[in-house]
Amino acid sequence: MSSPVIQPSFQDNIDFVNAERGLVASLHTCLVKNEAGQSVWNNEDYNFLQGDCPSTVNPKLWRQGQLTRKQGLFEVTKGVYQVRGLDISNMTLLEGKTGVIVLDVLASTECVAAALGFYRTHRGHRSVQAVIYSHSHYDHFGGAQGVLSTATGDQREIPIIAPAGFMEAVLKENIVVGPAMRRRAVFMFGGSLPLGPHAHVYISLHQARSVAASSGTTIIVPPNDTINETGDERIIDGVRVAFQMVPETEAPCEINVFFPHQRALYIAECATHTMHNVITLRGAQVQDAKKWSKHLDETLDMYGLDSDVVFSGHHWPTWGHDNII
Numbered sequence: 001m002s003s004p005v006i007q008p009s010f011q012d013n014i015d016f017v018n019a020e021r022g023l024v025a026s027l028h029t030c031l032v033k034n035e036a037g038q039s040v041w042n043n044e045d046y047n048f049l050q051g052d053c054p055s056t057v058n059p060k061l062w063r064q065g066q067l068t069r070k071q072g073l074f075e076v077t078k079g080v081y082q083v084r085g086l087d088i089s090n091m092t093l094l095e096g097k098t099g100v101i102v103l104d105v106l107a108s109t110e111c112v113a114a115a116l117g118f119y120r121t122h123r124g125h126r127s128v129q130a131v132i133y134s135h136s137h138y139d140h141f142g143g144a145q146g147v148l149s150t151a152t153g154d155q156r157e158i159p160i161i162a163p164a165g166f167m168e169a170v171l172k173e174n175i176v177v178g179p180a181m182r183r184r185a186v187f188m189f190g191g192s193l194p195l196g197p198h199a200h201v202y203i204s205l206h207q208a209r210s211v212a213a214s215s216g217t218t219i220i221v222p223p224n225d226t227i228n229e230t231g232d233e234r235i236i237d238g239v240r241v242a243f244q245m246v247p248e249t250e251a252p253c254e255i256n257v258f259f260p261h262q263r264a265l266y267i268a269e270c271a272t273h274t275m276h277n278v279i280t281l282r283g284a285q286v287q288d289a290k291k292w293s294k295h296l297d298e299t300l301d302m303y304g305l306d307s308d309v310v311f312s313g314h315h316w317p318t319w320g321h322d323n324i325i
Contacts, residue, residue, distance in 0.1 A: 015273065019067045019316040024122050026072035030085050032114045032214065040110050040216035043071055043085050045195055046202070054197045064274065065202035068315065073122055076317050077264050077309050081123065083115035088205055088213035089139040089313045091115045092266060094259060096237025099127035102147050103257060103266060104140040104313050108216025112143030129237040133162040133223060134268035135254035136169035140313055142218035159236065162223035162255075163245060169253035170220060177283060185282040204274045205314050227255055230298075244302060246295040248288045250276055258303050265307040265324075270296060273315040300325060 030043035049069055053062040071085020079095040091112060092103040100119075106112040120126065131148065133141045141162075148158065173181070186192055193200035225234075227243045234241045244256040250269040257266040269276070270292070278287045310324050311317035318324055 015067055018318065019070045022075035024073040024075055027118065030071045032086060032111050032216070034110050034216055040108055041087055041214040043069065048196055056198050057201050061202055061204070064204055073119055076311050077262055080259070080262055080264050081119060082311065083119055086115045087111040087139065093119055094239060095126065096129055096239045099129040099237055101130045101132065101236050101239060102128055103132045104134050105131060105147050106143040107139040107213035108143050108218055109146030110216035111214045113146035116147055128158065130159040130161060132257060133166060134257065134266065134313060135251035136166055136173065137251050138174060138218060139213040141220065144221040145219045148221060159225045160221060160223045161225045161227060161234065163253050164226050164228045165247070165253045166223055169251065173284065181283045188281040244299060246270055249292040249295050250287065252285055256299055260306065263306060263308040265303045265310045267299065267310050267312050269313050272312045
């Protein structure tokens, strides 16, 4: 006798609506290769998630996987775009007077170059005017060279903005404890298991075999402009950008980024469509849940009433005051 098929509940489908909202175009094949022709990211490996949820998988995990499989270029609001599905994280592009500000640059140069190229295919060739790192996890800074190599002029002349303490946090997590964390992540996420509904299904943030994200070239390009306190602002290519320091939240070193004119809040990884680990099995720094909640309260106080959309480095945006607050 065959096992019954468990169906996820789609009674509330707002997440599916939002995950597709603003779609400009999808890639025919969501696959990125390096110069040697080797695959460094393949979203197509997870096509099995298109079917009904089998009895071997938690229906909520299956539903989340279906949502994050959606890939392509999306318009978040006027002048703000995201490329999703080309790495474990999202790349955000905010259009200025002459070019674009790139907010978080994925994990590898190959993926971010593909994402930038896909954006330019549909929005025209706009030069990179600045890069912003929201926090010290490498899936948000590792692909910087893939953006900077296509920027106009010397990369040292382009602002590379990050919160205070960024390089120290990067070195501690990726060099000091990085090897042990990567080894433990294999067990935490089942990275060595075969893909499919009977083994490795999904890790909640995006389609990836482990927290390792894409397997391309990762290079750290140090920032040359530091955000030191909440309320710091910059005018970049005619765009007003405001920053909120949110250390010891999802990462030891993190900032939220608010665009007042666009009424758009980039909440980094402080609030995504999943439940973050406070104590991770892979051995990342233990998060202070109380400080995290206080920073979220401050975010609401500072930007809640002035934001029409909240979006992050993973998943899909949330629109509307009632849904945001």
